[in-house]
Amino acid sequence: xxxxxxxxxxxxxxxxxxxxxxxxxxxxxxxxxxxxxxxxxxxxxxxxxxxxxxxxxxxxxxxxxxxxxxxxxxxxxxxxxxxxxxxxxxxxxxxxxxxxxxxxxxxxxxxxxxxxxxxxxxxxxxxxxxxxxxxxxxxxxxxxxxxxxxxxxxxxxxxxxxxxxxxxxxxxxxxxxxxxxxxxxxxxxxxxxxxxxxxxxxxxxxxxxxxxxxxxxxxxxxxxxxxxxxxxxxxxxxxxxxxxxxxxxxxxxxxxxxxxxxxxxxxxxxxxxxxxxxxxxxxxxxxxxxxxxxxxxxxxxxxxxxxxxxxxxxxxxxxxxxxxxxxxxxxxxxxxxxxxxxxxxxxxxxxxxxxxxxxxxxxxxxxxxxxxxxxxxxxxxxxxxxxxxxxxxxxxxxxxxxxxxxxxxxxxxxxxxxxxxxxxxxxxxxxxxxxxxxxxxxxxxxxxxxxxxxxxxxxxxxxxxxxxxxxxxxxxxxxxxxxxxxxxxxxxxxxxxxxxxxxxxxxxxxxxxxxxxxxxxxxxxxxxxxxxxxxxxxxxxxxxxxxxxxxxxxxxxxxxxxxxxxxxxxxxxxxxxxxxxxxxxxxxxxxxxxxxxxxxxxxxxxxxxxxxxxxxxx
Amino acid sequence: xxxxxxxxxxxxxxxxxxxxxxxxxxxxxxxxxxxxxxxxxxxxxxxxxxxxxxxxxxxxxxxxxxxxxxxxxxxxxxxxxxxxxxxxxxxxxxxxxxxxxxxxxxxxxxxxxxxxxxxxxxxxxxxxxxxxxxxxxxxxxxxxxxxxxxxxxxxxxxxxxxxxxxxxxxxxxxxxxxxxxxxxxxxxxxxxxxxxxxxxxxxxxxxxxxxxxxxx
Ligand SMILES: [Zn+2]
Numbered sequence: 001x002x003x004x005x006x007x008x009x010x011x012x013x014x015x016x017x018x019x020x021x022x023x024x025x026x027x028x029x030x031x032x033x034x035x036x037x038x039x040x041x042x043x044x045x046x047x048x049x050x051x052x053x054x055x056x057x058x059x060x061x062x063x064x065x066x067x068x069x070x071x072x073x074x075x076x077x078x079x080x081x082x083x084x085x086x087x088x089x090x091x092x093x094x095x096x097x098x099x100x101x102x103x104x105x106x107x108x109x110x111x112x113x114x115x116x117x118x119x120x121x122x123x124x125x126x127x128x129x130x131x132x133x134x135x136x137x138x139x140x141x142x143x144x145x146x147x148x149x150x151x152x153x154x155x156x157x158x159x160x161x162x163x164x165x166x167x168x169x170x171x172x173x174x175x176x177x178x179x180x181x182x183x184x185x186x187x188x189x190x191x192x193x194x195x196x197x198x199x200x201x202x203x204x205x206x207x208x209x210x211x212x213x214x215x216x217x218x219x220x221x222x223x224x225x226x227x228x229x230x231x232x233x234x235x236x237x238x239x240x241x242x243x244x245x246x247x248x249x250x251x252x253x254x255x256x257x258x259x260x261x262x263x264x265x266x267x268x269x270x271x272x273x274x275x276x277x278x279x280x281x282x283x284x285x286x287x288x289x290x291x292x293x294x295x296x297x298x299x300x301x302x303x304x305x306x307x308x309x310x311x312x313x314x315x316x317x318x319x320x321x322x323x324x325x326x327x328x329x330x331x332x333x334x335x336x337x338x339x340x341x342x343x344x345x346x347x348x349x350x351x352x353x354x355x356x357x358x359x360x361x362x363x364x365x366x367x368x369x370x371x372x373x374x375x376x377x378x379x380x381x382x383x384x385x386x387x388x389x390x391x392x393x394x395x396x397x398x399x400x401x402x403x404x405x406x407x408x409x410x411x412x413x414x415x416x417x418x419x420x421x422x423x424x425x426x427x428x429x430x431x432x433x434x435x436x437x438x439x440x441x442x443x444x445x446x447x448x449x450x451x452x453x454x455x456x457x458x459x460x461x462x463x464x465x466x467x468x469x470x471x472x473x474x475x476x477x478x479x480x481x482x483x484x485x486x487x488x489x490x491x492x493x494x495x496x497x498x499x500x501x502x503x504x505x506x507x508x509x510x511x512x513x514x515x516x517x518x519x520x521x522x523x524x525x526x527x528x529x530x531x532x533x534x535x536x537x538x539x540x541x542x543x544x545x546x547x548x549x550x551x552x553x554x555x556x557x558x559x560x561x562x563x564x565x566x567x568x569x570x571x572x573x574x575x576x577x578x579x580x581x582x583x584x585x586x587x588x589x590x591x592x593x594x595x596x597x598x599x600x601x602x603x604x605x606x607x608x609x610x611x612x613x614x615x616x617x618x
Numbered sequence: 619x620x621x622x623x624x625x626x627x628x629x630x631x632x633x634x635x636x637x638x639x640x641x642x643x644x645x646x647x648x649x650x651x652x653x654x655x656x657x658x659x660x661x662x663x664x665x666x667x668x669x670x671x672x673x674x675x676x677x678x679x680x681x682x683x684x685x686x687x688x689x690x691x692x693x694x695x696x697x698x699x700x701x702x703x704x705x706x707x708x709x710x711x712x713x714x715x716x717x718x719x720x721x722x723x724x725x726x727x728x729x730x731x732x733x734x735x736x737x738x739x740x741x742x743x744x745x746x747x748x749x750x751x752x753x754x755x756x757x758x759x760x761x762x763x764x765x766x767x768x769x770x771x772x773x774x775x776x777x778x779x780x781x782x783x784x785x786x787x788x789x790x791x792x793x794x795x796x797x798x799x800x801x802x803x804x805x806x807x808x809x810x811x812x813x814x815x816x817x818x819x820x821x822x823x824x825x826x827x828x829x830x831x832x833x834x
Contacts, residue, residue, distance in 0.1 A: 072624070223624070228796065231714075231789050234745055234828045240714040241772040250830045280772055287713040292624060294660075294789050296713045464827040476823065 002214035003065030003523040004033060005108045009129055011122065013196050014055055014114030018129050023108050029527065029535075030608060032519075033064035033108065035091040036501030036539035038080035041111065042089075043542060043612070048549040052084040052188075053170070053195040055115035061102070061161070061201065062109040064503035068100030068211045068291070069522050070219055072230060073508035075100050075291025077161075078500060083187040084195075085172050085351075085406050086427040088547045089449045090187035094161070095290040095505060096179035101159040104205025116197040121162075123153060125204045134199035138168060141344035142177035143312075149202045160202045164346030167194035169396040171404040173351035173429070177343055181313025182290070185348040187428060187450055214524030222521060226514060227294055233509040235461075239297035240287065242276030244317035244507075249275050251317075252325075254479070255572030256437035256460070258430070259325045260380060261357040262423060262562055265434075265571020270330035274320045283336055285311065295507055301336055308337055315339035315349070321432035322353025327360060327386055334383035338390055345394030354429035355403040355410060356389050358422060367415040374398040423560045425452035426552070435563050435578050438463045440477065440485040442578035443587055444493065446557045449543040457492040458506060459485075470512040470529070471495055482579045486586035494536030501539060538607040541591075541599050545612045554597040557584060625659040625716075626790075632666055632679035634791050638719065639668065643675040647798060648721045650674050652783065654699035657717040657791050658709065663687050667705055669696030703764025708771050708787055715771075717791040721798055722783040725805035730778045736804050738834060739817045743804040744825045746797060748832035752778045773832075776801055 006023045023037075031037040038060045050056040059081045066074040077099030083090030102109075106127040119134040137145050145162040160178060167174035167190035174190030175183045184190075213219045230236060238246040251257045252271045259267045272278060279299065288298030299314030315323070315335050323329060323338040342349045356378070362368045363378040370377070376392070376399055378385050392400025402410045407429055411422035423430045428451025435442030438460040445452045454460075462468070463479040471491040477484060499506055502519065510518075516532045519525065558564075563578045588595060592603035601613055626634060635655050642648050650673040658665035666682045668674065683694030687706045691698060699705070705718050729736070730752050738744035751770055756763040756779070767785065770777060776786045776797050784801060788794035811817035822829055 070624075224626070224790075225792075227624075227789050228793050231793055232745060234748070234831050237748070237775060238773060238831055240712070241774075246773070247831065249833075253830060277773075289713055294624070294714060461827065464830070465824065466827060 002212065003069065003519075004028065005103055005106060005211075007107050009107050009110040009124070011110060011112045011131070012114045013112060013116040013120065013131075013198060016116070016131055018131065020107070020129075028065075029525065029531075031539060032498070032501035032535055034062050034501040034503040035078045035080055035093070036497060036535060038062045038078065038091065038109075039089070039539050039542045039546065042080060042082075043546050046082060048082070048546065048551075050082065052082045052087060052192060055113070055196070057082050057192055057195070059112040059189070059192050059196060059198075060109065061112075063099045063103055064501055065519065065523050066502045066504055068103040069213055070210055070223060070292070071504070071518050071522065072223065072227065073290070073293050073295065073505035074503065075293065076503040076505060077102065077184075078503060079176055079184045079189040081189055081192045082550065083189075083428075083450065084191045085188045086451045088426060088451070088550050088552055089543045090189055091450055091500065092175070092184035092186045092189045093500060093503065094176065094178055094182045094184040096159075096182035097291045098159040098161050098178035098182075098203065099503070100211075100291045101203045101205060103211055104208050105203045106205060110201065112196060112198065115195065119197050119199050121149070121200040121202060122198065123202045125153070125202075126206055137199050139165060141165060142346045143180050143344050145200050146180060149200060153202060153204075155204055158202050158204050160200055162200035162346070163190045163193050164344055164394070166345040166347040166394045166404075167191055169394070169404070170194065171345075171347050171393060171396060172406045172409070173348040175342075175346050175348050177346050181343050183343065183348070185350065186453070190346050213522040215521040219518070219521040222517065226510065229514065230294060230508050230510060235507065236295050236509070238276075239295050239507055242280055243297050243299045243314070245274075245276035245279055245299075245315065245320045247276070247317055248320060249277070251433070253572050254437045255568060255574065256434050257321055257325050258432055258434050260328045261326055261361050261421075262430070262434060263361070265568035265574055267325060267328075270325060270328070273330040274324040274332055274335060276317070279314065279320075279332060282332060283309070283314065288313070290505070293505070297507060304333065309333055310340060312340065313343060318432050319349040319353070322350050322357075323386060326353050326357040326432065328381040329383055329386060330381070331383050334386055338386055341387065341390045341394065345390070347394060350431055351406060351429040352390060352393060354423065355393065355407055356386055358407045358410070359389070359399070359403055361421060362414055362418050365417070367418050368399075372399065421560070421562060423562060425559060426556050428452050430560070433460060434573060435559060436568060436576040437573035438479045439482050439578050439583070440479075440489050442559055442563060442580060443485050443489045443583040446559050446580060446584065447489070447493070447587060449540070449547055455506065456496050456500075457489060458496070459489050459492050462488045462492060468495075468511070471533075480576060482583050483586070485583050486590040489587065490590055494533065494540050496536075497539045498532065498536040501535065534607070538609060541604065541607055542609055542612065544599060545604070545609070545616055548598060549615050557597055628659070629679070631657055631659065632682050635666060635668065635682060636677050636679055638791050638795055639674045639677055641795070642719070642721055642798065647723045647802060648674065650676075652722045654701055654720045655718065655791070656699075656705045660716050664692055665705065665709060667698045667702055669694070670699050672696065700759030701763075703759070703761050704767040704785065707764040707768030711768050711771050712787065714789060715787045717788045717794045719786050719791070719794045719798055720783055723798060723802045723805070725809055726778065726784055726801050729805050729808060730780060734808065734812070736801070736808060737817065738820050738825060738829070739804060739807060739811070741820065741825070742800045744820060744828050744834070746800050747776055747804060748774075748828065749834050750774070750776045750778060750801065752780055755779070755781045758782060
């Protein structure tokens with residue numbers, strides 16, 4: 001078999017049992033790999049009613065057929081489970097080198113069930129899988145864990161994915177960190193890992209350093225000529241030089257960057273200080289590239305003299321916005337320190353910044369008293385408050401104990417009024433793009449299977465005039481229209497579900513036909529484009545059905561009141577609200593779903609998902 | 619890391635440099651003594667650069683000089699191009715850049731000498747060239763010029779050195795070469811259009827992402 005290794009690891013932590021099985025027991029042409037195949041496995045094996053933090057939950061680490069091959073920007077892996085934040089489908093992806101290394105070590109993925117009595121870590125080295133004692137590691141942060149394991153296993157090239165204290169302490173938005181700063185950030189996948197007493201997974205394959213393709217020479221020749229296409233996308237140029245934060249000033253112009261917890265539309269003087277250009281002129285040391293990436297959007301930053309900011313992985317756009325603009329903080333140094341803290345504790349920077357900004361608004365509105373906060377003050381823009389609160393969240397101490405539950409649950413504990421402005425979709429905090437600036441994005445947030453998600457679609461590119469002919473996106477979509485948004489949102493959602501199955505980075509903008517050619521050359525398949533695009537629709541619907549079996553209903557496909565009813569007074573999207581109802585109605589229709597948002601039987605049959613129908617009718 | 623498919627092997631990489639020089643010369647984008655090129659394999663802290671003083675269309679792969687990013691010669695029988703300062707300055711700043719071309723493209727330079735900046739007149743000019751800065755004159759072959767280029771190269775794939783020439787960069791030589799071609803094509807179009815009046819630009823809403831992203 002080419003592309004896939006054809007070996008899955010199964011670990012039962014309760015019984016300390018490990019065995020392996022072939023991957024080709026699944027129909028790989030129907031699900032490809034990555035999060036698509038993970039959806040099939042989780043649908044088959046997980047009782048949707050289980051408590052996400054119980055031993056019964058499944059935690060899946062998956063790669064795809066392109067992971068670790070010669071294909072560009074395919075250094076990713078995903079973690080799929082039932083989310084403790086949303087109680088629904090969770091998937092979170094990370095780049096770097098861990099995913100390819102898992103395949104070099106001889107496996108496509110790991111299915112983890114149960115809960116260990118004591119802290120353990122998993123080591124997978126050249127085919128050999130072992131569960132080892134991690135008691136000594138419990139309480140250490142993710143960077144320390146990585147370093148410790150490299151020394152213990154005497155291999156500096158070891159790749160480690162681990163949780164920090166946040167995952168151990170049950171912070172509901174805990175992440176999994178690899179390569180000292182790459183994060184599977186969202187949905188609390190690290191919390192699930194912590195609940196299983198699994199501290200880390202260390203992988204190493206010394207025998208190979210690239211997964212061979214079925215048509216190696218053809219692929220080589222194809223790749224050599226396809227780079228120009230990837231690089232000719234304007235964002236590739238900007239990401240190379242300024243990182244993802246290179247879009248900060250542009251997005252601010254649109255009124256897209258959330259300022260003061262989505263209360264302000266314009267903040268030019270602050271934005272200029274936290275932009276990618278500002279970073280390049282100040283704390284940037286060099287670019288950082290993942291496995292076989294030709295863009296290198298990663299930031300490697302310098303340390304400062306006092307030692308409060310250490311040299312290493314720097315913040316991305318989402319983090320610059322969440323710990324910056326969202327909290328009205330214009331200090332790049334604080335953002336960089338906060339970013340490192342989030343990485344070390346192992347918690348999502350989007351949700352972390354969001355709970356802090358939410359708390360700042362609560363504080364301003366006097367919904368939380370000083371004694372409640374144990375001496376913390378949470379004034380807008382207060383850098384020390386941001387850093388202190390991050391520590392408190394990571395340690396689940398003091399007020400951090402409440403914020404560690406995410407905005408939805410924290411609001412419930414704080415005040416009825418706070419629930420009105422706790423910004424989330426299905427329990428997942430809103431990413432750093434304002435749906436009032438791009439209304440299709442509003443529809444995307446409302447319908448994303450993991451809750452408010454900017455990465456299953458990136459539809460704002462389409463609303464900035466991008467065209468993708470292979471997906472039927474031929475015309476210029478305006479950002480404020482609503483009557484024509486169902487089609488492009490569905491098209492990009494399905495497409496990105498395919499990218500997440502391959503698994504390929506979404507910043508490598510290649511036309512779907514080229515991506516398919518690459519997949520065919522790697523696997524030796526002869527898949528046609530319509531068959532390929534169908535995979536995305538299939539996995540999207542499968543995840544939808546899973547969510548419905550978990551209890552999700554139409555009423556969960558919504559946005560916070562702030563976006564539906566409260567326009568901004570300034571900035572590039574001044575006066576706009578998201579008219580969701582109409583978009584949603586069109587969306588259900590276009591998807592072949594009922595008015596209640598349930599996939600119709602004929603749609604499921606068309607997608608070879610008939611096996612889901614009995615569960616839907618239960 | 620295994621760079622299979624990302625890089626040409628060393629032999630082919632060197633040949634590609636030579637082919638580029640011949641191609642640029644044959645199309646009048648540089649003279650036999652002006653212009654230079656370098657390329658490296660991704661991730662390497664050294665590059666192959668054209669030698670100084672030799673007639674460029676006559677170069678052989680064995681004439682190329684391998685230098686580290688401080689300009690120290692690792693391998694080669696000739697002196698590296700005197701412009702190694704800006705070549706290495708770019709490699710230090712841009713992990714994603716593996717090829718650099720320097721030409722004296724006549725139409726591009728002609729417009730720059732008259733301080734006419736290129737506008738988004740074609741789709742390629744908009745997406746590939748974006749904003750091409752014209753850097754004030756610095757003496758050729760100096761560290762000062764190297765620093766100036768290094769300080770400007772972020773976010774750019776082409777720049778013009780006033781009273782001197784053009785620099786383009788790319789992930790590989792093909793990308794850098796295409797950029798030289800697009801630049802000269804846009805310059806000729808702009809030159810012709812200017813005979814009759816200022817050139818028409820692409821309507822802004824059609825290239826909104828590009829204009830906003832690049833601030834053009
Ligand atoms: Zn010159």
